[in-house]
Amino acid sequence: xxxxxxxxxxxxxxxxxxxxxxxxxxxxxxxxxxxxxxxxxxxxxxxxxxxxxxxxxxxxxxxxxxxxxxxxxxxxxxxxxxxxxxxxxxxxxxxxxxxxxxxxxxxxxxxxxxxxxxxxxxxxxxxxxxxxxxxxxxxxxxxxxxxxxxxxxxxxxxxxxxxxxxxxxxxxxxxxxxxxxxxxxxxxxxxxxxxxxxxxxxxxxxxxxxxxxxxxxxxxxxxxxxxxxxxxxxxxxxxxxx
Numbered sequence: 001x002x003x004x005x006x007x008x009x010x011x012x013x014x015x016x017x018x019x020x021x022x023x024x025x026x027x028x029x030x031x032x033x034x035x036x037x038x039x040x041x042x043x044x045x046x047x048x049x050x051x052x053x054x055x056x057x058x059x060x061x062x063x064x065x066x067x068x069x070x071x072x073x074x075x076x077x078x079x080x081x082x083x084x085x086x087x088x089x090x091x092x093x094x095x096x097x098x099x100x101x102x103x104x105x106x107x108x109x110x111x112x113x114x115x116x117x118x119x120x121x122x123x124x125x126x127x128x129x130x131x132x133x134x135x136x137x138x139x140x141x142x143x144x145x146x147x148x149x150x151x152x153x154x155x156x157x158x159x160x161x162x163x164x165x166x167x168x169x170x171x172x173x174x175x176x177x178x179x180x181x182x183x184x185x186x187x188x189x190x191x192x193x194x195x196x197x198x199x200x201x202x203x204x205x206x207x208x209x210x211x212x213x214x215x216x217x218x219x220x221x222x223x224x225x226x227x228x229x230x231x232x233x234x235x236x237x238x239x240x241x242x
Contacts, residue, residue: 059105062104062105063105063107063108065104065105066101066102066104066105066108066111067101067108067110069097069098069100069101069104069111070097070098070101070108070110070111070114072097073094073095073097073098073101073111073114074094074114076090076091076093076094076097077090077091077094077114077117077118080094080121086121088121088122091118091121091122094114094118095115095118098111098114098115098118099111099115107138108138109134109135109136109138109139109141109144110135112131112132112134112135112138113131113132113135113144113147115131116128116129116130116131116132116135116147116151119131120151120154125151125154125155128151129148129151129152129155132144132147132148132151133148135147135148136148136164136167140167140168140171141168141171141172142168142169142171142172142175142177142178143175144168145164145165145167145168145171145172145178146165146168146175146177146178146181148164148168149161149162149164149165149168149178149181149182149185150181152164152185153181153184153185153188156188158185158186158188158189159185159189161181161184161185161188162182162185162186162189164181165178165179165181165182165185166182168181169182174205175205176201176202176203176205176206176209176212177202177206177209179198179199179201179202179205179212180198180199180202180209180211180212180215182198183195183196183198183199183202183212183215183216184215186198187215187219192219195215195219196216196219196220199212199213199215199216199219200216203216
């Protein structure tokens with residue numbers, strides 16, 4: 001059996017190869033005695049690097065496979081919307097696929113967003129909110145917070161819609177659509193001056209955001225004009241009206 005404690009080495013470089021590169025770990029000179037503890041530590045580190053790399057590759061592969069399933073579910077959702085009324089059978093089929101996507105990658109926030117949309121189509125507001133909240137927890141992006149603010153506005157919860165819009169603005173302060181959502185929540189709370197400021201900010205960030213201009217014009221039209229304020233920052237596709 002090889003006794004590492006008694007092993008003498010000529011000059012040698014010990015390295016860890018990662019993706020074709022070499023990371024220098026330790027250099028031994030002449031007749032230096034190899035420390036078995038050091039060798040064990042190097043081996044453990046090498047295994048750790050390889051394990052992390054393998055885990056990363058597996059996660060990427062899982063996400064790609066999950067995204068492919070989500071794409072198929074979204075096609076079913078669009079097909080469901082082409083029917084009048086909406087084909088709820090296809091919506092349920094899409095939901096089955098989205099749950100499969102989450103089985104493959106439980107952290108796929110896109111699957112949760114689409115599930116939230118499906119629950120909205122089925123008039124299940126509580127479940128829709130739960131899906132959108134999970135999406136923001138997994139990926140606190142501006143677009144996900146817009147979706148969350150939207151569903152809160154749809155169920156008449158302006159206070160939580162405002163919280164969602166503000167949380168999104170913290171993450172994405174130059175997202176004009178978040179300011180538009182904030183304006184709508186403030187309008188529903190009858191905080192009209194703040195709503196006006198939010199819509200003006202939205203237009204400053206994106207002068208082409210027509211919905212913010214429409215809302216601002218309606219607000220400035222007084223009580224009679226406020227009835228034409230767009231109620232949702234993220235309307236569903238025209239073919240699907242939950």
